[in-house]
Amino acid sequence: MSAGGNEMLGSGSHLGNGGGFATESGGAWRSNRHGQAGQPLKLIVQIPCYNEEATLRETVAAIPRHIDGIAQVEILVIDDGSTDRTVEIARALGVDHIIRLTRNRGLANAFRTGLDACLKAGADIIVNTDGDNQYSGADIPHLVRPILDGRADIVIGDRETSKVAHFSPFKKLLQAMGSGVVRRLSRVNVPDAVSGFRAMSREAALRLNIVSGFSYTIEMLIQAGRKRMAVVSVPIATNRVARQSRLFKSIPDFIKRSVATMLRIYAMYQPLKVFAAVGVVLAVIGGLPILRFLYFYATGAGDGHIQSLILGGVLVVIAVISFLIGLVADLIGFNRQLLEITLEKVREIELKMRSMEEDRLDGLRSVRRPGVSPATVQADPRRLASAVADPDDDRAIPR
Numbered sequence: 001m002s003a004g005g006n007e008m009l010g011s012g013s014h015l016g017n018g019g020g021f022a023t024e025s026g027g028a029w030r031s032n033r034h035g036q037a038g039q040p041l042k043l044i045v046q047i048p049c050y051n052e053e054a055t056l057r058e059t060v061a062a063i064p065r066h067i068d069g070i071a072q073v074e075i076l077v078i079d080d081g082s083t084d085r086t087v088e089i090a091r092a093l094g095v096d097h098i099i100r101l102t103r104n105r106g107l108a109n110a111f112r113t114g115l116d117a118c119l120k121a122g123a124d125i126i127v128n129t130d131g132d133n134q135y136s137g138a139d140i141p142h143l144v145r146p147i148l149d150g151r152a153d154i155v156i157g158d159r160e161t162s163k164v165a166h167f168s169p170f171k172k173l174l175q176a177m178g179s180g181v182v183r184r185l186s187r188v189n190v191p192d193a194v195s196g197f198r199a200m201s202r203e204a205a206l207r208l209n210i211v212s213g214f215s216y217t218i219e220m221l222i223q224a225g226r227k228r229m230a231v232v233s234v235p236i237a238t239n240r241v242a243r244q245s246r247l248f249k250s251i252p253d254f255i256k257r258s259v260a261t262m263l264r265i266y267a268m269y270q271p272l273k274v275f276a277a278v279g280v281v282l283a284v285i286g287g288l289p290i291l292r293f294l295y296f297y298a299t300g301a302g303d304g305h306i307q308s309l310i311l312g313g314v315l316v317v318i319a320v321i322s323f324l325i326g327l328v329a330d331l332i333g334f335n336r337q338l339l340e341i342t343l344e345k346v347r348e349i350e351l352k353m354r355s356m357e358e359d360r361l362d363g364l365r366s367v368r369r370p371g372v373s374p375a376t377v378q379a380d381p382r383r384l385a386s387a388v389a390d391p392d393d394d395r396a397i398p399r
Helices: 056-061 086-093 107-120 137-148 169-186 202-207 216-226 251-269 271-298 303-367 374-379 381-389
Strands: 006-010 014-016 021-024 042-049 072-080 097-101 125-128 154-158 198-201 231-235
Touching (some): 042 056, 097 107, 107 125, 107 216, 137 231, 169 216, 198 202, 202 303, 251 303, 271 303
Parallel strands (some): 006 021
Antiparallel strands (some): 154 198
16 A cells, blocks of 8 residues: 555556556556557446445446457456445456545546556556446447547447436436536537546547546536547436435535536636626626716716715726736636646656556566566666667676
8 A cells, every 4th residue: 555545456466556556467557559550459447436336246247348449348446435345346356457545535536546547557448437337338339439430539428318217307407407508618519418428538538637526527528628629429328226326415416516616617728708707797787886976976966976986996996806817817727738738748658658667577578587577677677678688698687
């Protein structure tokens, strides 16, 4: 267990990855680049879980292990601080990777942790599904097809909520209204904005930076729209979920937190529009008492209405300040875009370095020299290249 509070488990020998959590994996991390000729594609299905022992078996069993166009399908379970037997069941099911968070951090954090782990595991396509078996795993081939065909960066599973029998009319109305608002904010035409069943290419995952602590679904679409990613929807089947949602306590709580997330993320990407709109509203409201004072002043009765002038003046000043804040925030937004580009490049470099390191380790293993172990190579990596190039040179690797 590392200081980061995460633990990644799988089947095989223990490998420390230096990335904030301990790992166990049955094979070396491999980074196959999506779109390279002759390179097999790896799909990883990630499942964020919080006390999902009752449904995890059905969820994993429904995931197809053979998909046309995909050479390898793996499953990654993110245990978000579960207190039940979720991890034990995942081990028994033989999932390829397990990440354990020491405490419950929320769905958005679990999703972000899963994306990072999938990228490090060499995923070319990542599919996210829920551990409550709400989504049909049999639809994963349909979900990834637009990415394989080169038509999309992100694919959202459309539950077609208007046709779901176990959804109440009120829930269907809220879903339609919420998705409509998200479409306006993100400029992405998706009918089911809060669906957690979605697929993304490796390149899209590298460009996403989820910062919300509540839910990733809305923020991901707004980011995708602002970064001009190709987003499409495909219809999917759903299963009835017996338990109540653990993401929110009630419908009003869900609405409040969703609206707060939409406003926060939209203001982050469009600060000038948001603060300018606030400034215009305040200026209009402030202009009314000022006009009232001017009317009475023009008629010779302005002495008793100085309060209107003061109130209007204060509101107009606040409106100007709001506009200036928006202008500064917009300039900061350009700097944020540069930071996001830098972060994307850094993540790409980290993944390439990991792939190169694993290639070097594979080269060493192919030499099959007695007395040389991966631990020896990691202790002195600068001498690995010469060892692979000249296996007869005993000076290359320390004994």
